[in-house]
Amino acid sequence: xxxxHFDFGxxxxxxxxxxxxxxxxxxxxxxxxxxxxxVGIIAGLARTSKRPFIAxxxxxxxxxxxxxxxxxxxxxFYFGIGPIINLPAWTAAILSLTLFAGAYVAEIVxxxxxxxxxxxxxxxxxxxxxxxxxxxxVILPQAxxxxxxxxxxxxxxxxxxxxxxxxxxxxxxxxxxxxxxxRTLKSLEGYVIVGAIYFVMTFSLSRLAGYLERRSSxxx
Amino acid sequence: MxxxxxxxxxxxxxxxxxxxxxxxxxxxxxxxxxxxxGKLHVLxxxxxxxxxxxxxxLIGPSGSGKSTLLRCMNGLEVIQNGQILIDGIPVHDRRxxxxxxxxxxxxVFQQFNLFPHLTALQNITLAxxxxxxxxxxxxxxxxxxxxxxxxxxxxxxxxxxQLSGGQQQRVAIARALAMQPEVMxxxxxxxxxxxxxxxxxxxxxxxxxxxxMTMVVVSHEMGFxxxxxxxxxxxxxxxxxxxxxxxxVFNRPQQxxxxxxxxxxx
Ligand SMILES: Nc1ncnc2c1ncn2[C@@H]1O[C@H](COP(=O)(O)OP(=O)(O)OP(=O)(O)O)[C@@H](O)[C@H]1O
Ligand SMILES: [Mg+2]
Numbered sequence: 001x002x003x004x005h006f007d008f009g010x011x012x013x014x015x016x017x018x019x020x021x022x023x024x025x026x027x028x029x030x031x032x033x034x035x036x037x038x039v040g041i042i043a044g045l046a047r048t049s050k051r052p053f054i055a056x057x058x059x060x061x062x063x064x065x066x067x068x069x070x071x072x073x074x075x076x077f078y079f080g081i082g083p084i085i086n087l088p089a090w091t092a093a094i095l096s097l098t099l100f101a102g103a104y105v106a107e108i109v110x111x112x113x114x115x116x117x118x119x120x121x122x123x124x125x126x127x128x129x130x131x132x133x134x135x136x137x138v139i140l141p142q143a144x145x146x147x148x149x150x151x152x153x154x155x156x157x158x159x160x161x162x163x164x165x166x167x168x169x170x171x172x173x174x175x176x177x178x179x180x181x182x183r184t185l186k187s188l189e190g191y192v193i194v195g196a197i198y199f200v201m202t203f204s205l206s207r208l209a210g211y212l213e214r215r216s217s218x219x220x
Numbered sequence: 221m222x223x224x225x226x227x228x229x230x231x232x233x234x235x236x237x238x239x240x241x242x243x244x245x246x247x248x249x250x251x252x253x254x255x256x257x258g259k260l261h262v263l264x265x266x267x268x269x270x271x272x273x274x275x276x277x278l279i280g281p282s283g284s285g286k287s288t289l290l291r292c293m294n295g296l297e298v299i300q301n302g303q304i305l306i307d308g309i310p311v312h313d314r315r316x317x318x319x320x321x322x323x324x325x326x327x328v329f330q331q332f333n334l335f336p337h338l339t340a341l342q343n344i345t346l347a348x349x350x351x352x353x354x355x356x357x358x359x360x361x362x363x364x365x366x367x368x369x370x371x372x373x374x375x376x377x378x379x380x381x382q383l384s385g386g387q388q389q390r391v392a393i394a395r396a397l398a399m400q401p402e403v404m405x406x407x408x409x410x411x412x413x414x415x416x417x418x419x420x421x422x423x424x425x426x427x428x429x430x431x432x433m434t435m436v437v438v439s440h441e442m443g444f445x446x447x448x449x450x451x452x453x454x455x456x457x458x459x460x461x462x463x464x465x466x467x468x469v470f471n472r473p474q475q476x477x478x479x480x481x482x483x484x485x486x
Contacts, residue, residue, distance in 0.1 A: 117333075119333040122333065124335075125322065126296065126326075126327035127351065127396070128322040129347055130351070137346060137350060138346075141337050142337050
């Protein structure tokens, strides 16, 4: 049989289950992206440090995370570290997504900071501000404007990447779709539906990000 | 032309050997400073002194090390040899509290370097409030007063992007003055400006000089130098080639390199 015959008739009763899964996916992504932003700002700042004992470990963290598959990180976190410190699946999921996205946010933050003209730092220092004050009052406020659009992009990626924690039996969208497919003896319907849900979420977010970007850029 | 208060002791200016006991009113002592950028030997044994009230104008061809010298003086660059003392405090000593020392040295840049996310007034109040812990109110009063002094009272709420180059540079001067520095350093403050804006900035600087401010100015504005400089220093290839009053350096240059340079810019 080549042509697949779609039949969405039996999906109706699962609408609340899909909605719950969507909430879980959003919750995972929102919590992880907020934590990842904090991790990323700290790591991004550390990455620009002139002190090797600060910059180096952070560089290693960023490179290792970016150089290995997220799926692997999730499994190592849950099956490797999880049992030792008794990590529930949700916590392991959020932590691994946070560490993963944090590495990317760190690079976004670093690029944002380095995009600010050196003259800004020099002017601030020459006024007698400390390095920390210079960062906080002069560089970061300017860098944040440039960081926001790529950060929104990172959030969108994270919504999609969060599907990988389905391997931890967390009822996010993909895991839920797989379960409903099994229950309804279908192989595609559930996936098509959650695909549509992902797309609606990411598309509206990217439109929102585009709008915010357009609104913030003229005053640069 | 030069007031007696601006009189200069030439013997202190011509090399590393002239390390007589510091005069009581010496504010800056640069002693045999060497600076390398990798293999590039940018400052090759620079020594001079600046006394309180001096207006020292530094001239020299592009790449001779003028900006680097100023940046070394407030610790934005490290040096490989020699030392720089500000009121007796060694700039490049690890134990020196650089932020505190920099509060005493104002710096104005060629590219203004105003903070674009802050208004003119906020640009001025930031450092007094954060670095000096001055109350916000007091800082704003000071800021408005300084804006008035540079002729920009009505621009307090404007962002740098809404100001002309000349206006931006005047805000930058006000910003540096807000820290009540003992010395003001200017690195080609008018060379990024359209010609019609140069005078508004030079006028502010002349006002400062006449008010007794100690100044180190990198500039090729000869009119400014003739009017207010107590001393002109000519640099070439990382060395100080010649120092003297404006009259001496401009009208009777002793060194061939000075003559060649002046003939190009005059
Ligand atoms: N950060 C740096 N790294 C490497 N080389 C540098 C750096 N800053 C300056 N230089 C070099 O040092 C030399 C002196 O530069 P400097 O900017 O001090 O000259 P200047 O006298 O101010 O010239 P200009 O009139 O063009 O401003 C130049 O050859 C310059 O290329
Ligand atoms: Mg220069």
